Every structure is written in structure tokens, then in C-alpha cells.
Amino acid sequence: MARKNQPNPKPRNVKLANSTNETKKIASLADDRVDAANQSLRTNQGLRVGDDQNSLRAGSRGPGLLEDFILREKITHFDHERIPERVVHARGAAAHGYFQVYKPMAKYTKAHFLQNPAARTPVFARFSTVAGSRGSADTVRDARGFAVKFFTEEGNYDLVGNNIPVFFIQDAIKFPDFVHAVKPEPHNEMPQAASAHDTFWDFVSLVPETTHMVMWVMSDRGIPRSVRMMEGFGVNTFRLVNAKGVSHFVKFHWKPLLGKHSLVWDEAQKIGGKDPDFNRRDLWEAIDSGAYPEFELGVQLVAEGDERKFDFDILDATKLIPEELVPVQLIGKMVLNRNPDNFFAETEQVAFHPGHVVPGIDFSNDPLLQGRLFSYTDTQLTRLGGPNFHEIPINRAICPFANNQRDGMHRHIINPGRTSYEPNSLEAGWPKETHPEDGGFASYPEPMSGQKIRTRSETFGDHFSQATLFWNSQSQPEKEHIVSAFQFELAKVETPAIRVRMLGNLANVHRDLATAVAFALGLPAPATTENKKNATAKAGGKASAALSLLSSNPVTIATRKVAMLAADGVDVALVQKTKKALQAEGAEAKILAPHLGSLTGEANKALPVDFTIVTMPSVVFDAVFVAGGRRSIATLAASGDAIEFLRDAYKHGKAIACAADGAELLKAAGVDPSAPGVVIAGKTPATAFERDFISAIAQHRHWTRIAKNPPMVP
Ligand code: HDE
Numbered sequence: 001m002a003r004k005n006q007p008n009p010k011p012r013n014v015k016l017a018n019s020t021n022e023t024k025k026i027a028s029l030a031d032d033r034v035d036a037a038n039q040s041l042r043t044n045q046g047l048r049v050g051d052d053q054n055s056l057r058a059g060s061r062g063p064g065l066l067e068d069f070i071l072r073e074k075i076t077h078f079d080h081e082r083i084p085e086r087v088v089h090a091r092g093a094a095a096h097g098y099f100q101v102y103k104p105m106a107k108y109t110k111a112h113f114l115q116n117p118a119a120r121t122p123v124f125a126r127f128s129t130v131a132g133s134r135g136s137a138d139t140v141r142d143a144r145g146f147a148v149k150f151f152t153e154e155g156n157y158d159l160v161g162n163n164i165p166v167f168f169i170q171d172a173i174k175f176p177d178f179v180h181a182v183k184p185e186p187h188n189e190m191p192q193a194a195s196a197h198d199t200f201w202d203f204v205s206l207v208p209e210t211t212h213m214v215m216w217v218m219s220d221r222g223i224p225r226s227v228r229m230m231e232g233f234g235v236n237t238f239r240l241v242n243a244k245g246v247s248h249f250v251k252f253h254w255k256p257l258l259g260k261h262s263l264v265w266d267e268a269q270k271i272g273g274k275d276p277d278f279n280r281r282d283l284w285e286a287i288d289s290g291a292y293p294e295f296e297l298g299v300q301l302v303a304e305g306d307e308r309k310f311d312f313d314i315l316d317a318t319k320l321i322p323e324e325l326v327p328v329q330l331i332g333k334m335v336l337n338r339n340p341d342n343f344f345a346e347t348e349q350v351a352f353h354p355g356h357v358v359p360g361i362d363f364s365n366d367p368l369l370q371g372r373l374f375s376y377t378d379t380q381l382t383r384l385g386g387p388n389f390h391e392i393p394i395n396r397a398i399c400p401f402a403n404n405q406r407d408g409m410h411r412h413i414i415n416p417g418r419t420s421y422e423p424n425s426l427e428a429g430w431p432k433e434t435h436p437e438d439g440g441f442a443s444y445p446e447p448m449s450g451q452k453i454r455t456r457s458e459t460f461g462d463h464f465s466q467a468t469l470f471w472n473s474q475s476q477p478e479k480e481h482i483v484s485a486f487q488f489e490l491a492k493v494e495t496p497a498i499r500v501r502m503l504g505n506l507a508n509v510h511r512d513l514a515t516a517v518a519f520a521l522g523l524p525a526p527a528t529t530e531n532k533k534n535a536t537a538k539a540g541g542k543a544s545a546a547l548s549l550l551s552s553n554p555v556t557i558a559t560r561k562v563a564m565l566a567a568d569g570v571d572v573a574l575v576q577k578t579k580k581a582l583q584a585e586g587a588e589a590k591i592l593a594p595h596l597g598s599l600t601g602e603a604n605k606a607l608p609v610d611f612t613i614v615t616m617p618s619v620v621f622d623a624v625f626v627a628g629g630r631r632s633i634a635t636l637a638a639s640g641d642a643i644e645f646l647r648d649a650y651k652h653g654k655a656i657a658c659a660a661d662g663a664e665l666l667k668a669a670g671v672d673p674s675a676p677g678v679v680i681a682g683k684t685p686a687t688a689f690e691r692d693f694i695s696a697i698a699q700h701r702h703w704t705r706i707a708k709n710p711p712m713v714p
Contacts, residue, residue, distance in 0.1 A: 022098050024398045025122035025151045032393040033341060043073055083348070084383050085134045088179055089145045091193070092128030093227070093280035094347040095287055097336035099123050099150060099297070105331060108248050108301060109240040111360030113152040114331070122151040123334055124394060126350055127227035127283065130162075131182050132193025137272035138279035139263060140193040141222040141485065143213075146232030146254060147352040148334065151398045154439060158356040159252055160376070164221055165233035167317040168210040170460050172371015178203060178210075196492035205501040208463040209318050211509060215467045218485035220262030220478060220549050225622075226282045228293040228559070229261040236354070236369035237314045239362040239444055240301070247444050249307060249314055249364060251321055253298035253328050259553030261700050265484060267652045270619045278620060284339055291559045291586070292337045298328035312466065313459035317368040319466055323546040346394045351380045359436070362444045367456075385409055402431040464508040471510045473547035477703035483513060487520035499523065557697045558586030560622040565613065565642055566593050569631025572601035574659055574681065578625055581690040587697065589625070592616055594639060602629050613641045618648035623697045626666070628659025628681070637665040646671055653677065653706040655696035657689070677702030 041049045049070060056068035064071070086092075098120040105114040113121040128145035129136065144163040149156055168178050181203035184190050191197050195217065204210040216222070224230040232254030241247045263271070271278045286293060300321050302314060312319040340346035353376035354369065363369055380389045386409030389395055404420045419427045434440030474482065486506065490499050499521050507514040507526040515525040545551045562582055564575055579589040590610040593599055599607040610616075618624065624646060626636070636642040646669035649656055658666055658673070660682025666673055673680050677699065679692045696702070 020120055021151065021153055021398060022120045022122045026096075028396060028398060029341075029393050043070060044077070083385065086128075086383060087379060088130050089128040089147075090134045091132045091136050091138070092126045092145065092347060093283050094124060094126035094340055094350065095283060095293070095336040096338040096340065097123050097125065097292070097334055099148075099332055099334045101332040102330065105240075106242060108242055108250075108299075109360035110243040111152070111157070111240075111358050112154050113150055113157070113358070114360070122398070123336075124149045124151075124346070124350060125334065125336055126347060126352070127279070129193065131195065136193035137276035139223060139268040139271045139276075141195060141217065141265070141268070141489075142193065143217055143222070144224060144227065144230060146227075146230070148232075148254075149350065149352060149356075149395075152358055153399050154358040155399055156356045156395075156397050157358045157361060158352045158354060159234055160352045160354045160372075161232045161234045161252065161254070163224065163230040163232055164213060164216040165231075165235060165251075165253075165320040166213050166216065166466070167235055167368060168204070168213045169207065169368065170209050170316055170318055170456065171367045172375070174207070175368075175371065175375075178207075196489040198493050198495050198498060201490065201493045201498050201502055202495070205498055205505060208505055208508075209460075211463055211505050212318050212467040212470065215470045215482065215509065218489070219470075219474065219482050220264075222485070223263040223265065223268040224279070225261040225263050226258075226286075227279050228283065228286055229256050229258050231255055231260055232295065233320075236317055236366045236372070237364040238369075239364060240299070241360055241362050241444050245444075247304050247362070247446075249302040249304070251300040251326075253300070254295040254334070255298055255328075255330065257294040257296065257333075257554070258556065258558065260549045261553070262549055264652050264701070264706055265481070265488065267619045267648070270617070270648070274617045275620055283336075286559055287336060287339050289588075292335050294336075295334045296330045297332045297334065298330050300326040300328055302326060312462065313457060315364055315366045315457075316460045317366055318460075318463065322469070322544040324544055328546075345392075349384060349389070349392045350394045351376070351384060351389050351392075353377055353380075357441075359439060359441050365446075388412065404431070464505075467509040469542060469544060470547055471513060472543040473545065475548050475550045477701075477706065478548060478550065479513075483516040486513070486517040490517060490521055500526075553700075555695075555698045556586070557582070557622075557694055560587045560697055561620070562587055562589045562623045562625055562697065563616065563618065563621040563645070564589055564591050564625045564627055565636055565645065566591055566599055566607065566609075566627040566629075567632040567635035567639075568600050569629045569635070570599050570601045570607055571628035571632070571659060571661075572599075572603075572605040572607045575601075575607060575625075575627045577686070578657070578690060578693070581694065585694055587622075587694075590616070590621075592645075594635065594641075599632075601632075613639070613645055618645040618654075619652070621649070621654070622700075623655040623693075624649045624657070625693070626656070626658040626662045628661045630661060633659075633662050633665050637668045643669045645669075650675075650678075650705065653701035653703055655679070655693060655699070655702070657681070657693040657696070675702070676704055 041052055043049060055071045056065045057063060058065060100120050101114045101117055103117060125148045126145065129138065129140060129142045130145065131142050132140055146163050147158065147160045149158050169175060181199045182195055184192055185197060185199050204214050234252030238250050238252065239247045240250045275281065307314060310325065314321065355373045355376065363373065381387060384392065388408050388410050391412040404422055406415060406420045417427055423429060436442040490502055493499055500523065503514055503518050503523060503526045506517055518525045564579065566575060582589045591607060592611050592613045593609040594613060596609050596612055599609060601607050642665065646656065650669065650671045655677045656671060657679040658681065660680065663673065671678060677696045679689060679696055681689045
């Protein structure tokens with residue numbers, strides 16, 4: 001076996017000292033990989049197994065024998081395969097990669113991994129939904145976790161963020177209440193992974209500080225097209241501290257190089273049934289095919305002395321700092337280039353913690369963050385079964401490592417020597433502290449004074465201005481989606497008083513929003529009651545372009561998936577030409593047909609089929625190409641599956657291209673050939689057809705086709 005059975009008490013991989021950190025981490029994980037190829041099947045004690053088919057029994061038809069230690073070992077291990085899932089963020093997918101800073105950040109931080117543009121720091125990033133169980137669907141409406149572990153030479157640094165820059169609550173003491181409210185209801189454990197139920201809306205309607213984040217979750221941010229196409233945010237305010245001890249407050253951002261894109265709600269729900277692993281599969285396949293997801297790391301920096309210059313409190317996690325006030329500086333890039341070898345060992349056992357910091361990164365007094373700093377180690381004790389979870393390969397630091405902690409469940413390290421205390425003289429005082437000037441961690445010495453009280457600062461009191469800012473910043477289609485989401489969720493709420501109370505909160509965000517939602521609920525539009533002054537006078541009266549998903553996206557179809565619908569009799573030449581043009585732009589084109597194998601095309605040309613139409617529905621593609629050929633079109637026009645495929649693509653605003661002789665099929669599917677985003681071959685030269693199709697896909701959605709459904713206001 002490849003495994004080293006004797007854990008090394010010295011720093012791991014010292015012999016790799018000249019290699020990059022990235023290689024070190026890969027090597028460190030490789031030490032723990034057990035490759036079963038060419039190996040005998042053995043028990044956990046190393047005994048070679050002679051028969052893995054039959055248990056030990058008294059005669060071939062007799063009872064089993066207690067003596068069968070091989071059966072007992074196997075079944076016992078199986079019985080204990082499950083560990084508690086994460087209380088929140090149970091459903092996730094992850095990838096390895098690296099981070100590289102663009103230029104030295106010494107002016108702001110002494111963190112080593114933010115200094116050398118030539119160095120690559122290994123990372124492990126996990127993306128998750130929040131409310132659902134481990135086996136829930138990927139495309140539910142929810143915030144997404146965006147957690148990154150940096151294996152730096154000064155120890156592990158975790159940036160444990162979300163895809164939404166603010167949080168529901170201001171104080172950690174409300175977190176269990178919030179989570180209990182959003183989780184399935186306790187009496188019947190329904191609904192799974194959904195906020196559209198009474199307890200969630202009961203809580204948020206009673207706690208107005210949730211309004212801003214609720215706006216984000218009801219927006220298209222709640223249903224990302226791909227984790228590769230969503231932003232990430234550190235949410236809480238942290239500190240960067242330089243070698244001279246000068247501190248800046250910092251908000252962290254991740255910006256995806258593929259732009260920010262979302263699903264539409266009907267599509268998200270259908271994917272939930274057709275491919276519950278949609279986001280997980282998308283991440284895996286992209287990395288597998290070499291289309292490595294990339295995210296730039298951004299920082300918003302606020303000098304220590306400017307802490308109070310905003311009309312909100314930067315310690316309040318329900319607020320963001322508008323990019324117009326403090327621009328985001330892009331300081332480096334993360335590339336995810338390797339899928340995990342084993343889901344459980346890596347993705348499930350990875351343990352993030354916002355308190356895993358390195359010198360040069362520190363905390364603010366944000367009361368949500370302060371509570372988080374307790375929670376994450378505590379939760380691992382239950383989830384990973386004891387205090388030694390840092391020894392699990394995926395959690396191990398790559399730097400030299402020694403301290404006086406000892407024993408506990410599942411201890412792997414074998415510490416030689418007699419001392420595990422400090423001070424000691426028997427081991428010459430080792431392991432010893434490091435002076436901060438030499439890299440030892442020292443907390444930022446923020447001056448403190450004040451009474452010991454349970455009070456929230458008055459500066460946390462405005463709950464609506466930024467919710468209004470968010471609403472104002474959305475494009476028309478995005479506003480329509482927010483309205484539809486509230487209409488959907490609140491119509492699922494069974495208790496009328498909760499709907500009414502929630503409308504009261506929405507009225508403080510914007511009259512149009514409250515009026516439109518009230519219409520669908522059959523309720524009168526509520527009057528604006530509270531905080532109106534704030535909502536108009538402060539940031540709420542303005543807009544911030546960066547808050548719209550549709551702003552500043554790159555024009556690209558890279559990694560987009562295009563379905564090519566075809567049947568026997570297909571015009572193979574046009575399919576191949578269009579496929580080539582799409583691939584040249586980095587998109588992926590797949591042939592979908594009524595049967596697998598090969599299609600017999602016109603002039604007896606063969607076209608290999610990738611998938612049957614029923615197994616790969618429209619909702620898992622970004623665009624559709626309807627191949628030509630008289631017989632092919634006639635077959636598809638008579639196929640309910642092909643018609644539904646096109647109907648969905650049309651309804652979901654996706655680009656549709658069709659060969660010149662495909663009118664019959666479009667008509668059967670109710671596709672208007674002159675609608676935006678529908679491109680018909682033959683009208684223009686072939687090159688223009690390809691170009692028009694590519695540019696229609698690059699627009700992601702053709703919103704006017706979606707906006708008609710449902711009506712936003714009476
Ligand atoms: Fe978490 N959160 N959280 N959270 N959180 C956990 O830690 C908690 C919050 C976030 O992929 C838990 O290991 C408290 C904000 C992510 O493994 C737990 C509070 C943000 C992940 C926990 C918050 C997050 C977690 C559950 C309020 C965005 C998944 C399992 C004070 C910045 C990490 C675990 C992964 C996971 C506690 C609020 C992000 C219970 C008490 C705000 C991405 O410790």
C-alpha cells in the first residue's frame with residue numbers, strides 16, 4: 001500500500017522544501033492516498049481476505065457464526081459510514097486550485113501569501129447551498145456558500161464567504177433562531193431546502209433587519225447558473241494589518257471571470273427534478289474538461305480613521321459598502337484546476353473557520369463575526385468526532401507544525417519525547433513562541449473601553465435603506481424576477497397574517513415592489529410605515545451598478561452548453577459547421593437525438609449521437625440549435641420530447657438557432673421565429689448565421705420573452 005503508516009512527527013514534506021507550496025500540498029495529500037490498483041483485498045488489520053462473497057456459517061444452509069471477524073469488521077465499518085452533516089451548508093461541492101497575488105500588498109498587510117506574484121498558494125474551495133440537507137437539490141432558491149482554504153506557508157487561512165454580500169441578522173445570538181426558521185418545519189420535516197414556508201417568513205417578517213438579505217435571496221442571486229458564474233463575498237468586515245501595525249478595514253470579494261449569471265425560476269425548479277446535481281456536475285465537468293474556473297480576489301479598504309464616515313455601520317453585516325463609495329481593488333486570482341479524489345475525504349471532511357487567519361489578517365468587532373469565531377471549531381467537534389480534525393489530510397497545514405496539545409479522539413500524530421507543556425527544560429523549551437516581528441501572530445491592539453452590556457448600537461438601526469438601494473439598482477427584468485419570487489414564496493405561506501406583515505416590510509423598501517406582491521396575494525397595497533425618511537434620504541435613494549447581475553459581464557460563450565437537436569435524415573454538414581464555430585468560441589455542443597448510436601444523415605453521412613433527448617432536457621443547456629434535414633425535422637416535429645425541449649428553451653429566454661427548413665418544428669413548439677434571440681439560417685450568409693447565434697448565446701437570456709410571464713403588476 002502507498003500509505004505511510006508511521007505519521008511523521010517532523011514537519012511533513014521537508015524534503016520538498018525547494019518545490020512550490022502547491023506541489024507540497026499535492027504531495028501531502030498524495031501521502032494519504034490509497035490506490036487500490038494491483039492491491040490484494042485486506043482487512044483493516046492487513047490480513048489478506050480469502051473469500052469476500054460468503055459469510056462464515058455452520059454448514060452451507062446453517063446459521064452465521066459470531067466468530068466471523070471479517071464479516072463483523074466489514075459490517076461494523078459500514079454501519080458507521082455516516083457522520084453528522086453540516087448544520088448549515090450541508091450540500092456542497094469543492095475543488096482544488098491555487099491563488100496568486102497580482103502585486104505585493106505589503107502596504108496593507110504582512111500576510112506572506114499576499115506578497116509574491118510568482119508564488120502559487122494551494123487552495124481548496126467549497127461551494128454550497130445553506131438550508132438543504134446533504135442530498136438536496138442544487139438549484140433551490142438559497143444563498144450559496146463560497147468558502148476558500150488557502151494553504152499558506154504561515155498556516156491555513158480560510159475566507160468563509162457567501163455569494164451574497166450581506167447577512168440576514170446582525171448578531172450571532174439570533175443565528176440558531178434564523179436557521180431553525182428556514183430549515184424544514186420541526187413537526188413534519190417539510191419543505192426540504194426551501195424558504196417558501198411559514199416559519200421562514202414568520203421570522204423574517206418579525207425581524208426587519210433581514211429585509212436587505214431577503215431582497216438578495218429573492219433576486220436572481222438565489223439561483224445561480226453555475227458556481228463558476230457567481231460572485232463571492234467575505235460579508236463580515238475584517239482587518240488587514242501591515243508590518244508597521246497599521247490597520248485597514250477590509251471587505252473581501254470574489255469576481256468570476258465568466259461573469260455573473262443566473263437561472264430562471266421555472267428552470268431552476270425543473271432542474272431540481274431532472275438533474276439535482278446540476279451545479280455540482282457543472283463544476284466537476286468544467287474542471288475535468290480543462291475549463292478551469294477563475295475568480296479574482298478583490299478588496300475594499302477603509303482606513304482605520306474612516307470607520308465612521310458612512311451612513312451605515314461597517315460592523316453591521318446586513319450592510320455592504322457600495323462600490324461607488326469604496327472601489328473594489330482586484331489583488332489576485334484563484335484558479336480551480338483539480339477535482340477532489342474522494343468526496344467524503346475532502347469535500348465532506350474539510351473544516352473551514354473564519355478564525356483561521358494568518359499574521360496580517362485580523363477581525364473587526366462585527367457581532368456576527370464574533371459569534372462565528374466561536375461556532376466553527378465547536379461544530380467540527382460533533383461533525384468530525386473530536387478535536388483532532390486538523391489532522392485529517394484535507395485540513396492539514398503545509399507549514400511545519402508542533403504544539404503541546406495532545407491525545408483526543410482519532411489522534412494521528414505520534415509525538416515523541418517526554419514534554420507536552422511549556423515552560424519545559426527537558427526539551428530545551430521546544431516548541432517555542434515566535435516574536436510577532438518574526439512571524440508570530442499578535443492581535444491588532446485595538447483600544448477598548450465601554451460598559452458590559454447587551455445592546456445593539458444605534459448605528460445598526462436602519463434596516464431598509466440598503467434594501468431600497470438594492471431594488472433601485474436592478475434592471476427591469478431583475479426587478480420582475482424579485483417580484484415573482486416574493487409572489488411565489490408568500491403565496492406558499494399558509495398564515496395570512498404573515499403575508500400581511502411581510503408586505504409591511506416590503507412597503508418600506510419600495511412602493512412598486514409591495515404593490516406588485518400584494519396584487520398576487522390578493523391583498524391591498526400597504527402604506528409605507530417606517531423609515532421612509534431613511535429610504536429616500538440615505539443610500540436608498542440612489543443606485544449602485546455593481547449590485548445588478550446584468551452589469552459589466554464579459555461577452556463570451558466560453559463553457560456554455562449548446563444542444564443540437566437532430567434525428568435520422570439530418571443535414572450533417574450544417575451541424576458540423578455550426579458545432580465547429582461554437583467550439584472555436586469555447587462552447588460545448590452536444591448532439592441530442594431520439595436514439596443513441598449514430599444518425600444517418602442526408603447523403604448517407606453519419607452523425608454520432610451524444611445523448612437521447614429525454615435524458616438531457618432543455619433546462620441543462622444554455623442554447624439550442626435545431627438541425628435541418630426534411631426527415632429529421634418531420635421526426636422531431638412529431639416528438640413530444642423535442643417540442644417540450646424547444647418550448648422550455650423559448651420560455652426560459654435562451655438563444656435558439658434553426659436551420660432554414662426547420663419552420664415546421666418551431667411552429668409545433670410555439671417558437672416565434674422573429675422573437676429576440678431566435679436565429680434562422682438561410683436568411684443571411686452562413687457566417688452571419690453563426691455569428692448571430694454566438695452573439696445571441698453571449699447575451700445569456702432574451703429577457704423580453706420571459707418578462708411577459710407572469711405579469712408584474714395589475
Ligand atoms: Fe456559517 N457556519 N455561520 N456563515 N458558514 C457554518 O460551520 C455560523 C455565516 C458559511 O463549506 C458551520 O463547518 C454562525 C455568514 C459557509 O464547509 C457553522 C453564523 C457566512 C459555511 C456556522 C454564521 C457564513 C458555513 C456549519 C452567524 C458568510 C460552509 C458547518 C453568527 C460570510 C463552509 C461548519 C463549508 C458553515 C456557523 C453566519 C458562511 C455552524 C454561528 C455570515 C460558506 O459553524
